[in-house]
Structure formats: C-alpha cells, structure tokens
Amino acid sequence: MRLIYEQSIPGRRGVKLPASDVPASAPLPENLLRKEPAALAEVSELDLVRHFTNLSRRNFSVDTNFYPLGSCTMKYNAKVLENAASLFAPFHPMTALLPDGEGFCQGTLGMLYDLGQMLADITGMDEVTTQPLAGAHGEMTGILLISAYHRAKGNKKKYVVVPDSSHGTNPASAAIAGYEIITVPSAPYGDMDLELFKKAMTDEVAAVMMTCPNTVGLFNPHIKEIADIAHSHDALMYYDGANLNAIMGKVKPGDVGFDVIHVNLHKTFGTPHGGGGPGSGPVGVKKALIPFLPQPRIVMDDGGQFRLETANPGSIGRTAGFFGNFGVMVKAYAYIIMLGREGLIQASEQAVLNANYIKERLKPYYELPYDTTCMHECVFSASRQLAHGVHAIDIAKYLIDRGYHPPTVYFPLIVKEAIMIEPTETESKATLDAFVEVMIEAAKAAESDPQALHDAPLTMPIGRLDETKAAREQNVCCLG
Amino acid sequence: MSTYFTKEHEWVKVKEGIGAVGISEHAAHELGDVTFVELPKLGATVKQFDVLGSIESVKAASDIYAPVSGKVVKVNEALNDAPEIVNESAEDAGWMAWIEITDESELKNLMTKEQYDEFLKTL
Numbered sequence: 001m002r003l004i005y006e007q008s009i010p011g012r013r014g015v016k017l018p019a020s021d022v023p024a025s026a027p028l029p030e031n032l033l034r035k036e037p038a039a040l041a042e043v044s045e046l047d048l049v050r051h052f053t054n055l056s057r058r059n060f061s062v063d064t065n066f067y068p069l070g071s072c073t074m075k076y077n078a079k080v081l082e083n084a085a086s087l088f089a090p091f092h093p094m095t096a097l098l099p100d101g102e103g104f105c106q107g108t109l110g111m112l113y114d115l116g117q118m119l120a121d122i123t124g125m126d127e128v129t130t131q132p133l134a135g136a137h138g139e140m141t142g143i144l145l146i147s148a149y150h151r152a153k154g155n156k157k158k159y160v161v162v163p164d165s166s167h168g169t170n171p172a173s174a175a176i177a178g179y180e181i182i183t184v185p186s187a188p189y190g191d192m193d194l195e196l197f198k199k200a201m202t203d204e205v206a207a208v209m210m211t212c213p214n215t216v217g218l219f220n221p222h223i224k225e226i227a228d229i230a231h232s233h234d235a236l237m238y239y240d241g242a243n244l245n246a247i248m249g250k251v252k253p254g255d256v257g258f259d260v261i262h263v264n265l266h267k268t269f270g271t272p273h274g275g276g277g278p279g280s281g282p283v284g285v286k287k288a289l290i291p292f293l294p295q296p297r298i299v300m301d302d303g304g305q306f307r308l309e310t311a312n313p314g315s316i317g318r319t320a321g322f323f324g325n326f327g328v329m330v331k332a333y334a335y336i337i338m339l340g341r342e343g344l345i346q347a348s349e350q351a352v353l354n355a356n357y358i359k360e361r362l363k364p365y366y367e368l369p370y371d372t373t374c375m376h377e378c379v380f381s382a383s384r385q386l387a388h389g390v391h392a393i394d395i396a397k398y399l400i401d402r403g404y405h406p407p408t409v410y411f412p413l414i415v416k417e418a419i420m421i422e423p424t425e426t427e428s429k430a431t432l433d434a435f436v437e438v439m440i441e442a443a444k445a446a447e448s449d450p451q452a453l454h455d456a457p458l459t460m461p462i463g464r465l466d467e468t469k470a471a472r473e474q475n476v477c478c479l480g
Numbered sequence: 481m482s483t484y485f486t487k488e489h490e491w492v493k494v495k496e497g498i499g500a501v502g503i504s505e506h507a508a509h510e511l512g513d514v515t516f517v518e519l520p521k522l523g524a525t526v527k528q529f530d531v532l533g534s535i536e537s538v539k540a541a542s543d544i545y546a547p548v549s550g551k552v553v554k555v556n557e558a559l560n561d562a563p564e565i566v567n568e569s570a571e572d573a574g575w576m577a578w579i580e581i582t583d584e585s586e587l588k589n590l591m592t593k594e595q596y597d598e599f600l601k602t603l
Contacts, residue, residue, distance in 0.1 A: 168541075410539040416510075467538045471515035472563065 001058075001461065004041045004051050014045035058461060060405055066431050068358075070377045070408035070420025071167070071215060073245045073267035075351075077331075081270060084334035085327045093322040096296075102307045109306035112323055113298045115333045116282070122336075122344070123241070123261050124254025125284030131294045131324040135242060138262025138281025139173035139209075141294065144316045145260060145285060146207045146236050147177055148292040152314060155234060157206035163192035165216060165412045170209040170240060179206055186414050190370035191220045203233050207260075211240040213247070213375035215412040215420075217355065227257025236260060236289075241281075244268045245424070246352055246376035249345035259286045269332035280328040294319045350425035351376040354432060358421055361436045365443040369415050377422035381415050385446040392417040394453035395442045397464060401457045402438045483571075484547065484587055485596035486529070491571055492547040492579070494587065499548050499579045503535065506600055508570035511537040517559040517566060520552045520577050528586050533576060535566070544576065548586050554578035 027033075043051070061067070067074040088108060095105040102109060116128035132138040143160070150157045160174035161182045171181040182200045187193040191214060201208075208230045213219040220226070227237045239253040241263035248268070253261050265280040266273045273279065285293065295315045296308035323329075339347060352375055359368065359378035366380040382392040396406030396419075408420040423432055445452050457463060481495045489507035492499040508514065516536040526532055526546040533544045555577045559565060566574040591599060 413540050468513035468515060468564075471513075471536075471538055 001054065004043065004048070005039075007043055007047055007051065008041040010042055012042045012044055012047075014043065014048060065403055065405060066423075066427060066435055067405040068407050068421045068423050068435065069405055070379070070422040071242055071411065072273065072408070073242075073264070073376070073422060073424055074273065074405075075245070075267075075270060075424040076426035077270055077272045078335070078338070080338070081331040081334050085330040088326070088330050093326065096308055096323075102305070106306055108326075109298050109308075111333055112326075112329060113300060113306055115329050115336075116298070118333075118336050119263060119282055120284055122248060122252070123239075123244075123263065123284045124252025124258075125261060126254075126287045127290050127293065127297075128282050128284040129293050129297070129319075130280070130282045130329055131318070131320040132262065132281040132283055133320050133325055134279035135240075135262060135264040135267075135281045136169040136173060137319070138264075138283045139169055139238075139240065140176065141281075141283045141316070141319045142238055142260040142262055142285075143173050143177040143179070143207065144319075145283070145289050145292045146238065147179075148314065148316050149236065149289055150206055150234075152292070153234070155206075156204065157235075158204040159202075159206065161197070161200050161205055161208045161230075161235075163210065163214065165190075165192070165214050165414050166209060166211060167215065167240060167242060170211075170238075174207070174209065186216075190214075190216045190218045190372075191222070192226070194222050194225070197226060198229060201229055201233055201235070205230070205233055205235040207236045207238050209238040209240060210258075211243055212253070213243050215243075216370055216379045216415065217243075217246075217374035217377040217420075218370060218372065219247070219251075219375055223256050231257065242267065243376060246348055248348040249341060250348060254284075254286065260284070260289060265328050265332040270335035271328045271331040278325050278328060280325045280332065282324075282329075292316055298323075347425045348376070351423070354423040354425060354427060355421070357429070357432055358423055358436060361432075362421075362439055365440050366419065376424070377420055379412065379415050380419045380421070382417035382419055385443065386417055388446050388450050390446040390450050390453050392419050394450075394456065395419065395439075395446070397456040398442050398445070398453050399438060401459045402441075404435055404438060483593055484590035485593065485599075486545060486547045486590055487599065488529075488545045490532075490545055490547045492587075492590070494548075494581065494584070497581055497584070498553065499550065499581050500575045501532065501544075501547060501577050501579055502575040503544060503566065503570055504596070505570045508566050508574070511535065511542065512539045513537055514563045514566040517563050517576060519555040519557075519559065522552055522555055524552045526550065526552065526579065528589065546579065547590055548579055548581045549583055550579040550581045552577050553580045 062074050062076055091108055095101045112130055116130055119128045132141045158180055159182050160179040162170045164183050164185050174181055184192050184197050184200050212223055230237050236259040237257050239258040239261035241261050244263055245268045261284045262281045265271050291314040295312050296310045298306055299309045300306055355374050355376050355378050359374055367383045369381050382395055392409040396409045399406050410418055481493055483491055483493045485491050489504045491504050492501050514537045518534040520533045528549045529545050531543045532546040535542055535544055556575050
C-alpha cells in the first residue's frame with residue numbers, strides 16, 4: 001500500500017474553491033509567511049477516502065477480533081458509552097474556571113465528583129483525583145503524593161521497594177520521583193518472597209509498590225502482613241491498579257492496607273485504549289494524603305453545590321490541564337452506573353472464570369510455571385516448544401495468521417518465554433474454545449512443523465518484522 | 481589470567497590488577513538480540529555487585545552488576561554502534577568495561593568457570 005504522499009499529483013485537489021470576489025486584505029508580514037509551501041499530499045477526495053478507509057480495514061481491534069493481551073484488559077467497549085460521552089460535548093472545559101463559573105456547570109462537576117466517590121468506594125480509598133491522563137501518569141502522581149507526605153512529616157526516605165514481577169512503569173515512576181529502587185525476587189510460589197521483603201524493609205523505605213493480583217495472575221495471600229510491615233516503617237503501600245479487573249467488589253485494596261492506588265479507566269472501566277482512547281488514570285488516596293492531592297479539587301459544600309477548591313498550600317499542584325481526559329471519565333461513569341455493584345462483581349467473576357478456563361484447557365499443551373487457581377489472567381511458558389526451536393514470539397505470530405491478537409509475550413520477565421493470556425469477561429465460551437483450539441494447533445505444529453511457525457505471519461500485508469533491526473537502526477523520520 | 485563469574489551472569493577476567501567485565505554467553509543467549517548497552521562512565525568508581533550499567537534486548541532490559549569494586553578505566557565504545565557484538569562474542573569482544581580492582585580478595589565472592597557451569601545446571 002502506498003503512502004498518501006506517494007499518491008500525490010501536483011495540482012490535484014479534493015475541493016475546488018471559486019475565485020475570491022472579495023477584496024484582498026493586506027498580506028501577512030513577511031516574517032510570518034512560509035518560505036516554501038507545506039509538504040501536503042495533493043489528492044482528490046476519493047483518493048483520500050479510499051486511502052484511509054483501506055488503512056482502517058487493516059486495523060486490528062477488539063471490535064474486529066479476540067484480543068487476549070495479558071495485563072491490558074482488552075474488554076469490549078460498549079458503544080452506548082460513546083453516546084454518553086457525546087452528551088457532554090457542548091460544554092466548554094473552561095466554564096468552571098470563570099468567575100462564578102461553577103454555577104453554570106454543576107452537572108459536569110457533579111459527574112466528576114460522583115465518579116471519584118464511586119472509584120473511592122470500589123477501591124476502599126477516601127478521595128480520588130481524576131486528573132492523571134494514563135496509568136503511568138497516575139503512578140507518577142501517586143509517588144509524588146507519597147513524596148509530599150514524607151516531606152511534610154520530615155521523614156528521610158530514600159528507597160522504593162518493588163517485586164521483580166512488577167510492571168516496568170513502577171520502578172520507572174519511582175526513579176523519576178528521585179527514589180532508588182530495591183527489587184525483591186519472587187518466591188517459587190510466584191509471589192514476592194516474604195523473607196527477602198522483610199530484609200529489604202528499613203525506615204528509609206518510602207513506599208512499597210505492588211500489583212495485586214500480580215503479573216503472573218496470582219493474588220498475594222500475605223498482602224496484609226506486607227502492608228503491616230511497611231506501615232511499621234512509615235512506608236506507604238502503593239497499589240498498581242492494572243489488574244483491578246480481577247477483584248472488583250471482592251477486595252477493596254484500601255481494606256488490606258494500601259494507601260494510594262491508581263486505576264486505569266481504559267482497562268477496568270470499559271473505555272477504549274491507546275489510539276482509541278485516550279487513557280485515564282485516576283488516583284485514590286487514604287485520608288492522610290488528601291492534603292497533597294492535585295488541585296483544583298472538586299468538593300461538595302453543605303448546600304450540595306459543587307465547587308473548586310484551589311487554596312491548598314500542601315497540594316502537589318496540577319497534574320493535567322483542565323480536569324484530565326474528561327470524555328473518558330464520562331464513559332467510565334456510565335459504565336459503572338450501567339453495570340452497578342452486582343454487575344461489576346459479575347464482571348470480575350467472569351473474567352477470572354474465563355482465565356481459569358483457558359488455563360485448564362491449555363495446561364496439557366503448554367508449560368504452566370505456577371500451577372494454581374489464577375485470577376483474571378494466566379501465564380504459560382513456551383519452554384516445551386523451545387525444545388523444538390519454537391519461541392513464544394513464533395506462536396504469537398502464528399496466532400495473527402489465525403485471526404487472533406497475540407497474548408502478551410516475554411512478560412512478566414520472571415517467566416522464561418512467557419505467554420500471558422487475559423481473555424476478559426466480555427468473551428463468550430465459544431470464542432474461548434475457538435482460541436484454545438488454535439493454541440493447541442500451534443503446540444502441535446511446534447512438534448510437527450516448526451518452520452510453519454517461524455514463517456508466520458503469512459496472511460498480513462507485511463511478513464515477520466525484524467524487531468532487532470528496528471531497535472538497533474531507528475529511523476522515525478516522516479518524510480525523506 | 482583467571483576468569484570469574486557472578487550469579488547475575490557477569491564475568492571478570494583479571495590480569496595485573498585490571499578486571500575486564502562482560503556478560504556470560506549464557507546471559508547473552510537468554511537475553512536474545514541485544515539492542516543497546518548502557519556503558520558505565522569512564523572514571524566512575526563502583527562497589528562489588530552495584531549496578532555498573534544496563535543492557536537491553538528485544539525481549540528485556542537488565543542491569544549489569546560490577547563483579548568487583550574499583551575504578552572504571554576503559555569502556556568498550558564499539559558497543560555503542562554495534563551492540564550485536566555482545567551476542568556474537570559475549571565473553572571476548574563483547575566486554576563492557578575495564579575496572580582497576582581495589583581489593584582482589586573480593587574475587588573469593590565469585591565463581592570459577594567450573595562452579596558457574598555447575599550453577600547454570602541448577603537454573
């Protein structure tokens with residue numbers, strides 16, 4: 001397929017404007033004018049429509065195919081949520097910031113306030129800021145809140161503790177906030193080694209960042225004990241909400257000792273990811289951290305009116321423009337209202353059931369490093385297939401040919417040749433069965449015809465990409 | 481010249497008080513195609529088992545730990561342009577840094593080639 005620029009023919013236009021019949025105004029000053037015309041593709045409207053329509057048909061999405069990308073919770077995003085978001089389109093984002101403007105946007109402020117309250121209820125926190133624009137941005141905000149808490153108390157803190165199964169963004173966020181990282185290895189049962197954790201804990205530890213259930217899909221049975229040990233050193237417990245989809249209505253992280261949490265609305269609460277997003281990573285905190293929350297905070301006064309609170313000297317300041325990714329929040333709000341308490345519980349139960357179904361059905365064919373009941377995702381290893389020279393990446397590419405988005409591979413790092421499958425609750429048993437059959441087919445092909453897996457994908461516009469060359473010889477130039 | 485290994489899969493070859501440091505063939509194989517090596521700063525002082533640099537492959541990023549304490553006196557700049565040398569020759573041309581060793585008694589904390597090969601069998 002040719003780039004739109006390669007289809008350019010000088011002089012071709014999508015729209016032909018009539019000659020101007022109004023007097024020309026004075027030309028713009030010389031220093032504001034381009035020296036050369038902008039490099040735009042010159043194509044007809046039909047060329048343009050065909051180009052982008054054909055491109056869009058090559059898009060792989062939850063709307064087209066099963067997308068069991070582990071740790072990403074690629075659930076279906078109900079279209080009615082888009083309608084809900086569009087209801088708010090006429091409102092100007094600056095209204096609340098005008099003098100006395102709050103009175104003109106009680107509905108929008110109320111929606112944000114209610115969403116914060118509902119998320120606080122689901123996670124067991126006391127207050128939520130909806131400003132952060134993505135999960136990692138939420139982590140950054142959370143760590144800055146923890147840092148502000150320790151500074152206000154005069155605590156001398158130097159370290160942040162993470163398990164070796166953590167998402168890479170955890171140590172990255174902590175390092176950007178100025179902390180040194182202590183990584184605690186996992187025990188053979190797949191969770192952070194409790195004894196090694198105890199040794200790592202000192203009064204210099206600012207926070208322990210955990211994902212629970214963790215990235216191998218296991219819920220840590222020692223979580224309360226870990227939180228108690230952390231608190232005995234005045235270290236705060238940070239909950240990475242990436243895997244919240246497993247426990248909604250079952251466990252409130254705040255109840256088992258977590259002090260700060262970020263949730264990914266684009267994972268757990270049914271809003272689109274990435275290019276279909278953007279994301280949103282609200283952060284919830286316990287009471288002791290409320291004074292440091294980003295502002296403006298939306299508060300409800302005694303008369304039930306919503307207003308913005310900006311006079312808060314302890315605040316870490318703004319973390320996003322306006323009120324964060326507002327449209328995403330409307331969708332998440334509508335999602336929570338639509339499902340209700342029982343619906344959210346059922347979503348988590350179904351997500352866990354689906355993951356365990358896949359785990360049990362594929363267990364005879366793929367190595368399962370942690371053979372126990374999993375939560376919302378299961379992690380296999382392609383180590384058996386490796387004996388035939390087939391790697392996790394070969395299986396992933398084979399799945400593309402068969403119409404499935406590959407699971408997450410090579411993560412978590414603690415599992416060799418990891419294949420991490422997260423089906424989510426929105427898939428039917430028939431879809432799971434069809435996927436399992438193709439996974440079994442891949443396992444059999446690894447033994448009988450490994451080359452078929454090495455050659456995949458064959459049905460895509462381009463074949464196997466040279467990832468090493470892409471990483472070593474980066475060229476991100478758009479034109480020329 | 482004697483070669484020693486760490487549990488984190490670094491090697492150090494010691495000659496006249498200088499230790500050449502890199503990652504083992506096993507580590508290079510496990511990482512897969514190496515795409516970037518973050519070398520230590522020339523002149524930096526490091527403690528045994530502290531982070532010396534890092535290495536990225538198409539699969540993962542990992543820290544490289546210093547097998548001995550000392551001062552970094554030379555780094556393998558060739559890896560900046562051609563990180564694939566680590567895959568081609570992990571225990572020779574793929575060396576990362578030379579460390580002027582401050583305390584050779586630390587070598588007793590490391591494994592010999594035979595001990596390391598035994599250690600690999602336990603993984």
